[in-house]
Amino acid sequence: xxxxxxxxxxxxxxxxxxxxxxxxxxxxxxxxxxxxxxxxxxxxxxxxxxxxxxxxxxxxxxxxxxxxxxxxxxxxxxxxxxxxxxxxxxxxxxxxxxxxxxxxxxxxxxxxxxxxxxxxxxxxxxxxxxxxxxxxxxxxxxxxxxxxxxxxxxxxxxxxxxxxxxxxxxxxxxxxxxxxxxxxxxxxxxxxxxxxxxxxxxxxxxxxxxxxxxxxxxxxxxxxxxxxxxxxxxxxxxxxxxxxxxxxxxxxxxxxxxxxxxxxxxxxxxxxxxxxxxxxxxxxxxxxxxxxxxxxxxxxxxxxxxxxxxxxxxxxxxxxxxxxxxxxxxxxxxxxxxxxxxxxxxx
Amino acid sequence: xxxxxxxxxxxxxxxxxxxxxxxxxxxxxxxxxxxxxxxxxxxxxxxxxxxxxxxxxxxxxxxxxxxxxxxxxxxxxxxxxxxxxxxxxxxxxxxxxxxxxxxxxxxxxxxxxxxxxxxxxxxxxxxxxxxxxxxxxxxxxxxxxxxxxxxxxxxxxxxxxxxxxxxxxxxxxxxxxxxxxxxxxxxxxxxxxxxxxxxxxxxxxxxxxxxxxxxxxxxxxxxxxxxxxxxxxxxxxxxxxxxxxxxxxxxxxxxxxxxxxxxxxxxxxxxxxxxxxxxxxxxxxxxxxxxxxxxxxxxxxxxxxxxxxxxxxxxxxxxxxxxxxxxxxxxxxxxxxxxxxxxxxxx
Numbered sequence: 001x002x003x004x005x006x007x008x009x010x011x012x013x014x015x016x017x018x019x020x021x022x023x024x025x026x027x028x029x030x031x032x033x034x035x036x037x038x039x040x041x042x043x044x045x046x047x048x049x050x051x052x053x054x055x056x057x058x059x060x061x062x063x064x065x066x067x068x069x070x071x072x073x074x075x076x077x078x079x080x081x082x083x084x085x086x087x088x089x090x091x092x093x094x095x096x097x098x099x100x101x102x103x104x105x106x107x108x109x110x111x112x113x114x115x116x117x118x119x120x121x122x123x124x125x126x127x128x129x130x131x132x133x134x135x136x137x138x139x140x141x142x143x144x145x146x147x148x149x150x151x152x153x154x155x156x157x158x159x160x161x162x163x164x165x166x167x168x169x170x171x172x173x174x175x176x177x178x179x180x181x182x183x184x185x186x187x188x189x190x191x192x193x194x195x196x197x198x199x200x201x202x203x204x205x206x207x208x209x210x211x212x213x214x215x216x217x218x219x220x221x222x223x224x225x226x227x228x229x230x231x232x233x234x235x236x237x238x239x240x241x242x243x244x245x246x247x248x249x250x251x252x253x254x255x256x257x258x259x260x261x262x263x264x265x266x267x268x269x270x271x272x273x274x275x276x277x278x279x280x281x282x283x284x285x286x287x288x289x290x291x292x293x294x295x296x297x298x299x300x301x302x303x304x305x306x307x308x309x310x311x312x313x314x315x316x317x318x319x320x321x322x323x324x325x326x327x328x329x330x331x332x333x334x335x336x337x338x339x340x341x342x343x344x345x346x347x
Numbered sequence: 348x349x350x351x352x353x354x355x356x357x358x359x360x361x362x363x364x365x366x367x368x369x370x371x372x373x374x375x376x377x378x379x380x381x382x383x384x385x386x387x388x389x390x391x392x393x394x395x396x397x398x399x400x401x402x403x404x405x406x407x408x409x410x411x412x413x414x415x416x417x418x419x420x421x422x423x424x425x426x427x428x429x430x431x432x433x434x435x436x437x438x439x440x441x442x443x444x445x446x447x448x449x450x451x452x453x454x455x456x457x458x459x460x461x462x463x464x465x466x467x468x469x470x471x472x473x474x475x476x477x478x479x480x481x482x483x484x485x486x487x488x489x490x491x492x493x494x495x496x497x498x499x500x501x502x503x504x505x506x507x508x509x510x511x512x513x514x515x516x517x518x519x520x521x522x523x524x525x526x527x528x529x530x531x532x533x534x535x536x537x538x539x540x541x542x543x544x545x546x547x548x549x550x551x552x553x554x555x556x557x558x559x560x561x562x563x564x565x566x567x568x569x570x571x572x573x574x575x576x577x578x579x580x581x582x583x584x585x586x587x588x589x590x591x592x593x594x595x596x597x598x599x600x601x602x603x604x605x606x607x608x609x610x611x612x613x614x615x616x617x618x619x620x621x622x623x624x625x626x627x628x629x630x631x632x633x634x635x636x637x638x639x640x641x642x643x644x645x646x647x648x649x650x651x652x653x654x655x656x657x658x659x660x661x662x663x664x665x666x667x668x669x670x671x672x673x674x675x676x677x678x679x680x681x682x683x684x685x686x687x688x689x690x691x692x693x694x
Contacts, residue, residue: 023652188658191642193540193564196650199642204652214656217540217642218566219598223634223663226600251566253573257608258601287570295538295546295564301646303543305370305551309561311535316570 004208006051006163007058009127012065014058018045019163023204032066034059034082041089041096048164053095054130056086060103061126064119072115079107079122099129130166136271137167139329144174144234146332147267147325150183152231155221155259157190158249159197160236160269161205171234171269172202174327179211187213188224192251194294194312218251225262233259237270237326244320244337245282250313256322265324272328275345282317290314351555353398353510354405356474359412361405365392366510370551379413381406381429388436388443395511400442401477403433407450408473411466419462426454426469446476477513483618484514486676491521491581493679494614494672497530499578502568502606504537505596506544507583507616508552518581518616519549521674526558534560535571539598541641541659565598572609580606584617584673591667591684592629597660603669612671619675622692629664637661 004026008015014037018027029045031037037059040046046055063082067075083100090096103125110118148154154175161172168176179185187206192198199215206213216224224230233255239247246252246268259266279285292310296302304310326333326341333340351373355362361384365374376392378384384406387393393402410429414422430447437443450472457465495501501522508519515523526532534553539545546562553560563571571577580602586594593599593615606613626632639657643649651657673680673688680687 024649190566191540191650193538193566199651203655207652207655212656214658215642215651216658217597218564219537219540219601220658220660220663222600222604223597223660224658226664250564250570253569254566254601254605257569257605261604261607295562298645298650299648302371303538303645304546304562305554308550308554309559311561311563311567311571313567313570316567317573 004162004205006048007046007054007166009058009061009130012062014055014062016040016046016055017163019047019201020044023200032062034063035085037062038085038089041086049095050133050165051163052090053099054133054166056096057099057103057126057129059086060100061123064122067115067119070115072110072113072118075115075118076107076110079104102129133165134167136329137165137169137173140170140269140271140327141168141173141177143329143332144267144269144327145178145181147232147265147327148174148178148183148185149231152178152183153186153188153229155188155190155224155230155233155255156202157198157233157235157252157255158192159201159205161202163201163205170271171236171267172205174234174269175211176209179209185211187211188221188230189213189215190218190221190251190255191215192249193218197249218254221255222258225258225264230262230264232265232267234267234269237268237274238315239279239285240268240270240275240326240341241279241281241285242277242338242341243281244323244326244333244335244341245285246318246323246326247282247285247287247315248318250316253316253318256318260322266322267325267327268318268323269327272330272344275328275341277342277345282319285317287316288314351509351552353395354393354402354513356405356408356477359409361402361409363387363393363402364510366394366548367391370547379409381410382432384409385432385436388433396442397480397512398510399437400446401480401513403443404446404450404473404476406433407447408470411469414462414466417462419457419460419465422462422465423454423457426451449476480512481514483676484512484516484520487517487616487618487674488515488520488524490676490679491614491616491674492525492528494579494612494674495521495525495530495532496578499525499530500533500535500576502535502537502571502577502580502602503549504545504580504582504599504602505539506548506552508549510548510552517618518583518614519552521581521616522558523556526556532558534558535568535577536560536562537565537568537598537602538562539596540565544596565601568602569605572605572611577609577611579612579614581614581616584615584621585662586626586632587615587617587622587673587688588626588628588632589624589685589688590628591670591673591680591682591688592632593665593667593670593673594629594632594634594662595665597663600663600665603665607669613669614672614674615665615670616674619677619691622675622688624689624692629666632664634663635661
């Protein structure tokens with residue numbers, strides 16, 4: 001569906017796009033060992049929680065694919081060692097651990113004698129994890145179509161595309177599908193300080209796909225809405241509370257307030273797995289504080305005087321009242337979210 | 348009042364802080380010729396409209412100070428040549444041309460025979476221009492004090508300090524005077540993309556003065572207001588329309604909308620000369636569009652894929668309804684601005 005890919009499995013080789021080099025260089029790496037995949041994860045060749053889950057699954061599949069042993073117990077041992085390498089690659093992305101657990105569960109419960117069978121099951125499960133990610137993305141994109149008119153002029157924040165998943169992405173997936181279905185789309189791309197995922201990654205993806213776009217600084221969205229017809233803002237979501245408050249990349253809340261003041265619809269887009277009904281409202285969502293250097297340095301050079309304090313929350317919380325709808329892979333939730341999210345999650 | 352200075356005259360030497368090197372290096376240059384000052388202006392050693400006016404005035408004062416001629420007509424010729432150099436230094440800053448006109452008016456109307464007298468008058472006028480800037484800044488700062496409580500927690504956008512003027516600045520001047528009077532102040536500094544005047548210049552100024560501060564990305568102001576007690580936002584102004592709409596650095600409007608949503612007072616700060624009663628409302632204020640590269644490159648390296656479009660308005664317009672008060676050197680205007688601004692300007 002896209003003319004590039006984040007991660008791909010082909011005949012015992014895992015290929016990854018090196019995201020550290022974007023947008024300056026497009027470089028794909030080939031890996032045939034799980035330890036290489038683990039290293040690529042820790043060096044941030046690949047990033048984005050869903051993409052990391054797929055990478056871990058493919059890493060274990062590599063171990064199964066290339067194993068030379070004829071004994072099931074030896075293969076289990078090899079898989080355990082690979083799992084440990086992957087678990088040490090990055091500490092926080094839950095998808096990574098979920099994928100490892102799923103595959104290791106299969107290995108642990110395997111009671112057959114045929115090593116070829118276990119190898120096949122491990123590889124199969126890895127493919128399944130990738131396929132689920134692909135389907136989830138596509139469903140989200142399909143449910144989102146109703147909100148994207150032809151000739152749509154949109155604002156998008158951060159990166160929610162193929163680079164963060166193993167498919168077309170979440171909020172960006174909605175945009176990409178609309179474009180692929182022949183709608184004329186134009187996207188204003190928030191550059192998304194501090195890490196510039198909009199400028200570096202989203203702009204790169206849209207360019208590859210030939211989707212018309214214009215990059216703006218995050219502070220320019222008010223000017224853009226005041227002077228242009230904007231049909232919608234589309235953003236991802238990292239965690240959705242039971243009342244519809246949504247945690248997402250820092251700057252999302254500002255964009256939502258600006259959209260609200262202009263009567264522009266504001267959509268949060270993500271999988272049902274992001275809905276956390278155990279969390280009552282946004283106040284209970286823990287917000288990661290990231291290192292000062294993400295703000296203080298750009299391209300390894302300081303933009304702030306030495307010793308000056310920085311405050312760098314990675315996410316903010318947009319209250320439910322500013323969100324027009326939440327688009328998921330199981331359908332769309334509208335206000336009041338208390339009931340609509342519960343139905344989506346449990347229906 | 349400050350422990351650094353943007354530009355200073357001392358015994359026939361003009362000293363300037365090289366702003367291009369901030370915040371990495373603090374370098375002052377000495378100039379004894381007007382041509383050197385003109386070159387420094389064109390190379391952007393100094394910037395900020397009020398500061399450029401003072402620089403041009405000092406440039407002509409250097410010509411008068413160091414002139415070797417004993418004939419009035421020769422000195423007038425030398426001044427004409429210096430004025431031409433300054434006029435070619437930068438094309439748009441109106442203060443630069445106003446300062447040149449004031450001093451050249453004195454030279455043109457001088458009908459005496461004593462070259463020493465003309466030299467004195469030119470130097471005196473230059474000092475007067477600098478002194479007026481200083482007084483204007485101080486009056487603004489004094490009128491602003493009523494809005495700054497002790498223990499104030501503030502948000503400031505862009506740079507409005509000593510570096511943009513020849514004194515303590517406008518919005519930042521209010522903050523600096525509050526600090527100097529012993530109020531405990533903390534400032535959240537918007538980094539102010541794309542040119543990062545907040546991160547590079549305001550943070551540097553506050554650091555020199557020992558005023559507690561924290562730098563944030565522009566998109567984090569909503570998170571900050573949601574999670575901290577913020578007493579006020581203070582910003583500069585480039586042009587004020589008759590109805591109180593204010594043009595200022597891009598990102599100001601977003602900050603105003605975020606402040607409004609949180610009930611945080613929002614103050615525009617600038618000299619009465621920024622009020623333009625000939626302009627009915629913000630729609631009539633022309634907005635400068637700046638080169639793409641200001642957004643696309645940071646520290647000479649691209650952050651956006653080659654060939655991707657950028658939209659880079661230098662300013663935005665904040666509608667009067669989001670502005671709690673406009674602080675000037677002749678007093679404070681409150682809503683309804685239609686009448687209060689007229690009174691300030693003509694009273």
